[in-house]
Amino acid sequence: MKTALESPTVPAVQFLDVMKNYGNVVALNDIRLSVGRGEFFTLLGPSGSGKTTLxxxxxxMITPTSGQILIDGQDVTRVPPRERGLGMVFQNYxxxxxxxxxxxxxxxxxxxxxxxxDIERRVMAALKMVRLTSFAERKPKELSGGQQQRVAIARCLVYEPRLVLMDEPLGALDKKLRIQLQFEIKKIHEELGVTIMYVTHDQEEAMAMSDRICVMNHARIEQVGTPRDLYFRPSNEFVAEFLGESNIITGTVxxxxxxxxxxxxxxxxxVSCAATENEARIGSPVKIMVRPExxxxxxxxxxxxxxxRGTIExxxxxxxAVRYVISSGALRLTSVNNSGYGTPTFxxxxxVWADWSYDNSIAIQ
Structure with missing residues (x-):
């Protein structure tokens, strides 16, 4: 019989009704969340949303005011950090x-x-994984920022933790290097199959790397889903506007x-939009979300x-691509046209006439 630790059906991480208060300040509010084994799961949100606290x-390092935290089915709410068997990668290496x-x-x-x-074998294997075997005898000051972060990743993975936590690990790097390391981290994740929980406020980074994303705001979870679900089917206006650019149009059904x-x-x-009777009611106001593309x-x-009808403003x-800003009465809409090597049509x-296919729009709260 498989134990909870061995069962693939047991989530890697669970939060059960977790709350965290600092006096009258609510840092986390009624968090219920489950992360699957081997998943690349990202906590995404603006500063102060609660993602790093989670x-x-x-x-x-932080104990909840109430609720339970389970890792591999075991309650670790009061278990010291050193006994949790986790790896962690920080922004400052x-x-x-x-x-x-x-x-x-x-x-x-x-x-x-x-x-x-075993140390010799495992260290060299970890350095090979991050392509730094030839740098083994160098000191950190002799490395670039990206190389130092790869060393930190190798150090985290060398003892084969059951869960890897990454707290904005690419935040101190320039954009080109961040994109390069995003692919490297994702490749390592796919090769090892380890569960990764990743924190970032960078929407593009979260979309590029994650299996699923948890969008947070004001100590609450706004929505959990795949990058595609969150982008094209946001549950509310905050998610729609936080994950990329969006046009929000208000009308009556x-x-x-x-x-x-x-x-x-x-x-x-x-205009038209995809909506069920649970999402929109006849005679009631509704907000429509349409992406610029x-x-x-x-x-x-x-x-x-x-x-x-509108006018190119x-x-x-x-x-x-060409990005158009269109005015239509009080509305300001954005459209991205990818045709013609960036040659403007208008x-x-x-x-102009502005419209969209109903299945490329959605009614939101």
Missing amino acids: LNMISG ALMPHMTVFDNVAFPLRMRKVNRH EKITDSVACVQLPDGWR SLRVTTFDQQSGIGM DLVFVGQ ARGDE
Whole structure:
């Protein structure tokens, strides 16, 4: 019979009704969350949302006011950090400057009294994984920021922790290096199959790396889902606007047919969006979310009847795309057109027709 520790059906991490208060300040509010084994799971949110507090609770550095934390089915709510068997990677690397790269990576093994032969083998394997075998005898000050962070990752993984926690590990690096290390960390995750819980406030980083994302705000969980679900099917306006750029359009529901709502806007135009009767009610106000890349812009004589008339207020060249800002009454909409190597189809002042496919939009709270 498999124990809880061995069962693949037991979540790697669970939060059960977790609360954290500092006096009258609520740092975490009624957190219920489950992270699957082998998952790359990201906690995403603005500063002060509670994401780092949540990560520190898993590590044992913060104790919840109430509720339970389970790792591999075991209640670790009051278990000291050293007994949890976790690995952690910080933004500031936390390397020991007087030690070589080899000795930094070997340090957790020596603390665990691993024999000398196994230390040599495991350290070199870890350095190979992060492509730093030729740097084993260097000191941290002789490495770049990206190389130092790879050493920190190797040190974290060398003792094979059951769960790896990463607290904004790429925050101190420039954009190009961050993107490079994102792919490296994801590749390591896929090779090892280890569960990773990752904290960031960078939406693009979270979208590029994660199996699932937990969006947090004001000490609460707003939504949990895959990057695609969160981007195209956000549950509310905060998630829609935090994860990329969005157009939020307010109107009144006229009718709902086959999960498609017809919505009248204040200036009389009619648009459509994907919505069930649970998400929108006839006669009630509703907010529609449309991503800029889903907003079509055509000449006014190509109007379909479902959409709105507008005027090109501004346009910006962004590589192979052109970003249009369209005014339609009190509305300001953004559309990204990827055709023609960034050659604009319209000019400022042009009258246009803006619309979208209903299945590229959604009713949100």
